[in-house]
Amino acid sequence: MTSSMPRGLTRTQIAERVxxxxxxxxxxxxxxxxxxxxxxxxxxxxxxxxxxxxGLLGMGPPPPAGEEDPELINAGKRPVTTVPGASFFHxxxxxxxxxxxxxxICVLGALEVAANGDLANWSTGTGAVPAVGGAMDLxxxxxxxxxxxxxxxREGEPKLVTECRYPLTGKAVVDRVYTDLAVIDITSQGxxxxxxxxxxxxxxxxERTAAPVVDARRGSHLVDDTGFQSGPSSFLKSEAST
Amino acid sequence: MTSSMPRGLTRTQIAERVxxxxxxxxxxxxxxxxxxxxxxxxxxxxxxxxxxxxGLLGMGPPPPAGEEDPELINAGKRPVTTVPGASFFHxxxxxxxxxxxxxxICVLGALEVAANGDLANWSTGTGAVPAVGGAMDLxxxxxxxxxxxxxxxREGEPKLVTECRYPLTGKAVVDRVYTDLAVIDITSQGxxxxxxxxxxxxxxxxERTAAPVVDARRGSHLVDDTGFQSGPSSFLKSEAST
Amino acid sequence: MIDKRxxxxxxAVHDIRDxxxxxxxxxxxxxxxTELIDALIEQGASELTVVSNNAGSGTTGLAALIAxxxxxxxxxxxxxxxxxxxxxxxxxxxRIALELVPQGTLAERIRxxxxxxxxxxxxxxxxxxxxxxxxVRRFGDRxxxxxxxxxxxxxxxxxxxxxxxxxxxxxxxxRNFSPLMAMAADTTVVQASIVAAPGxxxxxxxxxxxxxxxxxxxxxxxxxxxxPGVGWL
Amino acid sequence: MIDKRxxxxxxAVHDIRDxxxxxxxxxxxxxxxTELIDALIEQGASELTVVSNNAGSGTTGLAALIAxxxxxxxxxxxxxxxxxxxxxxxxxxxRIALELVPQGTLAERIRxxxxxxxxxxxxxxxxxxxxxxxxVRRFGDRxxxxxxxxxxxxxxxxxxxxxxxxxxxxxxxxRNFSPLMAMAADTTVVQASIVAAPGxxxxxxxxxxxxxxxxxxxxxxxxxxxxPGVGWL
Numbered sequence: 032m033t034s035s036m037p038r039g040l041t042r043t044q045i046a047e048r049v050x051x052x053x054x055x056x057x058x059x060x061x062x063x064x065x066x067x068x069x070x071x072x073x074x075x076x077x078x079x080x081x082x083x084x085x086g087l088l089g090m091g092p093p094p095p096a097g098e099e100d101p102e103l104i105n106a107g108k109r110p111v112t113t114v115p116g117a118s119f120f121h122x123x124x125x126x127x128x129x130x131x132x133x134x135x136i137c138v139l140g141a142l143e144v145a146a147n148g149d150l151a152n153w154s155t156g157t158g159a160v161p162a163v164g165g166a167m168d169l170x171x172x173x174x175x176x177x178x179x180x181x182x183x184x185r186e187g188e189p190k191l192v193t194e195c196r197y198p199l200t201g202k203a204v205v206d207r208v209y210t211d212l213a214v215i216d217i218t219s220q221g222x223x224x225x226x227x228x229x230x231x232x233x234x235x236x237x238e239r240t241a242a243p244v245v246d247a248r249r250g251s252h253l254v255d256d257t258g259f260q261s262g263p264s265s266f267l268k269s270e271a272s273t
Numbered sequence: 274m275t276s277s278m279p280r281g282l283t284r285t286q287i288a289e290r291v292x293x294x295x296x297x298x299x300x301x302x303x304x305x306x307x308x309x310x311x312x313x314x315x316x317x318x319x320x321x322x323x324x325x326x327x328g329l330l331g332m333g334p335p336p337p338a339g340e341e342d343p344e345l346i347n348a349g350k351r352p353v354t355t356v357p358g359a360s361f362f363h364x365x366x367x368x369x370x371x372x373x374x375x376x377x378i379c380v381l382g383a384l385e386v387a388a389n390g391d392l393a394n395w396s397t398g399t400g401a402v403p404a405v406g407g408a409m410d411l412x413x414x415x416x417x418x419x420x421x422x423x424x425x426x427r428e429g430e431p432k433l434v435t436e437c438r439y440p441l442t443g444k445a446v447v448d449r450v451y452t453d454l455a456v457i458d459i460t461s462q463g464x465x466x467x468x469x470x471x472x473x474x475x476x477x478x479x480e481r482t483a484a485p486v487v488d489a490r491r492g493s494h495l496v497d498d499t500g501f502q503s504g505p506s507s508f509l510k511s512e513a514s515t
Numbered sequence: 516m517i518d519k520r521x522x523x524x525x526x527a528v529h530d531i532r533d534x535x536x537x538x539x540x541x542x543x544x545x546x547x548x549t550e551l552i553d554a555l556i557e558q559g560a561s562e563l564t565v566v567s568n569n570a571g572s573g574t575t576g577l578a579a580l581i582a583x584x585x586x587x588x589x590x591x592x593x594x595x596x597x598x599x600x601x602x603x604x605x606x607x608x609x610r611i612a613l614e615l616v617p618q619g620t621l622a623e624r625i626r627x628x629x630x631x632x633x634x635x636x637x638x639x640x641x642x643x644x645x646x647x648x649x650x651v652r653r654f655g656d657r658x659x660x661x662x663x664x665x666x667x668x669x670x671x672x673x674x675x676x677x678x679x680x681x682x683x684x685x686x687x688x689x690r691n692f693s694p695l696m697a698m699a700a701d702t703t704v705v706q707a708s709i710v711a712a713p714g715x716x717x718x719x720x721x722x723x724x725x726x727x728x729x730x731x732x733x734x735x736x737x738x739x740x741x742x743p744g745v746g747w748l
Numbered sequence: 749m750i751d752k753r754x755x756x757x758x759x760a761v762h763d764i765r766d767x768x769x770x771x772x773x774x775x776x777x778x779x780x781x782t783e784l785i786d787a788l789i790e791q792g793a794s795e796l797t798v799v800s801n802n803a804g805s806g807t808t809g810l811a812a813l814i815a816x817x818x819x820x821x822x823x824x825x826x827x828x829x830x831x832x833x834x835x836x837x838x839x840x841x842x843r844i845a846l847e848l849v850p851q852g853t854l855a856e857r858i859r860x861x862x863x864x865x866x867x868x869x870x871x872x873x874x875x876x877x878x879x880x881x882x883x884v885r886r887f888g889d890r891x892x893x894x895x896x897x898x899x900x901x902x903x904x905x906x907x908x909x910x911x912x913x914x915x916x917x918x919x920x921x922x923r924n925f926s927p928l929m930a931m932a933a934d935t936t937v938v939q940a941s942i943v944a945a946p947g948x949x950x951x952x953x954x955x956x957x958x959x960x961x962x963x964x965x966x967x968x969x970x971x972x973x974x975x976p977g978v979g980w981l
Binding site: 293325326327328329342343344345347350361362363364365367368371372401402403404406407408409410413414427440441442443461 | 542543544545546549568592593594595602603606607613615616617618619620622623625627637638639640641642643644645685686687688689690691692694695722730
Binding site: 120123124126173 | 516626628632651678698710713714719721727
């Protein structure tokens with residue numbers, strides 16, 4: 032706990048925070064980029080099965096240098112390994128897992144998240160070549176959609192907004208957002224702050240969010256607004272029903 | 274060749290006649306009942322791959338007594354074997370072969386065939402329990418639909434009719450009919466006799482068919498109307514484009 | 516830790532409710548999960564809708580479930596059998612409903628439920644009495660029916676081998692509908708001849724990945740079982 | 749006798765016509781049929797519509813086909829690549845068309861073509877710009893898009909092993925779109941590291957049954973090839 036200026040969490044710390052909320056036994060898809068770090072943060076005592084949409088359930092960590100197999104890769108096209116109990120399958124079976132509602136959680140990056148759960152994460156709408164990949168399938172099919180992103184862009188623009196300006200990946204699809212500053216649920220009341228990073232205050236978050244935020248921290252009326260409100264264990268308990 | 278009363282072909286002889294028309298390399302589904310006999314009539318010099326819709330491509334002959342495997346059966350639920358190059362798959366992949374137009378030929382039984390190719394072969398419309406199995410999928414999806422049936426019912430009623438009275442399996446789906454009396458194509462002109470069983474005349478066929486028949490035998494205007502008009506080899510040649 | 520193994524078939528089917536839709540794998544005898552069906556009979560759930568290719572044969576398995584009066588509706592392609600009158604008698608007496616579905620459409624509808632496809636078009640059954648009341652749309656020169664996904668509350672299936680993750684392989688033509696039903700049911704229960712450690716099954720040859728499976732029971736009556744256990748269920 | 753083996757890649761792709769729709773397996777490099785693509789470049793067909801998850805990377809394979817100006821349209825989910833500007837430059841110059849399809853919808857559309865499904869409904873892409881001009885229908889509480897089957901004149905795919913019937917197995921995540929494309933194309937051409945006798949592949953573990961395959965070429969550049977053959981294509 033520090034009372035200095037809010038620095039927020041590092042990328043790895045955000046990934047650790049996400050990993051805390053993934054229950055034992057979950058089937059999880061991690062998006063390309065920052066969400067990939069989550070794989071390394073899942074504690075040994077949890078058995079979490081990672082899915083990669085290019086046809087593997089039971090993805091393991093990257094192989095040692097020199098042991099890469101160009102035909103054993105993840106959706107980001109990086110070399111991976113398999114864990115015992117893994118299985119390979121073709122693309123339509125892989126997306127049946129996604130689209131048929133069989134995956135418990137996906138963790139995706141974001142350009143913008145709106146207060147109603149709209150997500151924009153595939154196109155800036157500018158001259159760049161558009162590329163959607165499996166993002167629209169994931170947000171539509173997976174039971175819980177988590178976003179992991181910097182709270183603001185590098186230019187300091189809020190990514191949490193009232194309405195997305197970029198082309199949507201899906202409407203009202205996001206369940207929760209993990210940023211360097213906070214864990215924020217999408218609720219019928221909009222952005223609901225569920226947890227704060229150490230040293231970050233609710234007003235730090237509110238100032239950096241382009242939409243109203245409500246305080247939904249466990250027992251938030253009893254304690255001050257710095258630091259994690261609830262220990263990982265109680266937080267996890269509430270996840271069991273996800 | 275005999276000039277006595279038309280006896281027509283035995284079931285096995287009809288099956289042999291069907292087998293003559295199946296080209297080397299064909300993928301074939303044989304319906305339950307009489308069509309199953311065709312499997313035994315395919316000459317060794319042809320490699321024909323038999324499909325059974327319960328999940329096997331490369332079906333071989335029944336096993337010797339005592340070697341039956343209750344989990345290796347055909348669509349008629351009788352024990353079968355596999356040939357080298359066989360593969361097992363689940364039902365939706367099996368019916369993708371049928372419905373996706375990948376099978377070359379299916380041979381089915383019939384209650385009635387109409388002159389426009391309508392087929393009724395799954396229900397008599399009476400009190401019996403209705404059971405359709407894969408018949409509607411086969412007639413809709415397979416490239417060439419052959420019917421193999423007695424020319425008349427046991428009561429002497431023609432099975433080849435102007436319009437089916439029984440519930441349809443499919444509309445305008447039959448390509449050719451093999452009976453004890455003749456080989457008959459479904460054409461824009463209706464039933465077109467392409468071949469006659471030994472000792473059977475065109476008028477024998479016409480008398481036992483409840484719709485007009487036309488004579489489409491190769492060189493039929495040059496020869497009398499008894500016996501096979503064309504040798505198997507020329508017949509087969511015309512099959513190459515099927 | 517992921518461990519989908521159940522102590523026995525009774526435990527694996529204990530929570531099937533009256534009125535549930537139960538998908539039952541198998542094509543005739545091949546792939547029929549008879550131990551799970553026996554446990555379901557013992558468990559007592561009634562007013563079931565059963566989705567299965569056939570409607571039972573002989574007097575055991577699905578035929579016994581039907582004979583016990585537990586099934587109010589069958590969804591199947593071929594409810595006729597040479598060696599059983601169980602379904603036929605109830606059907607003729609108007610005491611069991613039947614939704615007759617072409618076999619390929621049945622398989623595709625089950626898969627659709629598992630794959631998140633609410634409905635699809637097919638030319639199968641166009642122009643037949645099984646097309647009655649279904650929406651028709653033309654694609655190119657073909658008329659097609661709109662067919663809806665078919666899901667289940669529970670699937671009861673049989674596998675050759677499973678691991679504690681629920682990865683499955685099957686035996687020959689016993690595979691049939693089981694991989695599809697595993698995808699389409701809220702809860703998938705498997706009876707397996709062999710229950711092996713994760714890693715025992717080659718990842719290249721797993722047919723049903725564990726994500727589609729919820730409960731695994733080792734067969735009591737399989738050849739692998741010790742003889743005292745046979746038939747005690 | 750069924751023998752789908754071709755002498756070489758050139759023979760296997762000789763009849764691909766200008767304007768053809770060519771499905772190309774692979775997810776990035778994994779499963780990319782590079783020898784068949786090289787043969788197609790050599791063969792010269794142009795104005796191609798290519799269906800593939802990506803639009804090439806680096807300067808070889810699909811990127812080379814695109815760079816050679818042979819592709820007038822790409823149908824894919826992810827045409828962006830860190831290490832290639834080939835597609836991007838042509839796209840920005842308006843010299844290549846792009847139909848962008850969500851990856852799961854792309855896979856499902858290809859499968860639909862192979863399975864005789866002319867169209868299906870999916871909630872994927874509802875409310876996005878990729879839904880524009882597509883019919884919408886509500887199922888329960890979900891709006892869905894009507895998506896059409898996507899077929900090919902030719903599929904070029906890579907397998908680990910084949911037999912002369914065309915039965916195939918794949919290697920790890922190199923499987924990806926290839927089994928679907930094999931079902932969806934009029935002519936399916938396979939490059940395989942190993943070409944084995946029928947019966948060499950376990951019937952339980954064949955991934956693509958031979959019925960979906962038309963031509964098989966043994967890889968020249970695979971580890972199994974003798975070194976003199978490497979790279980001569």
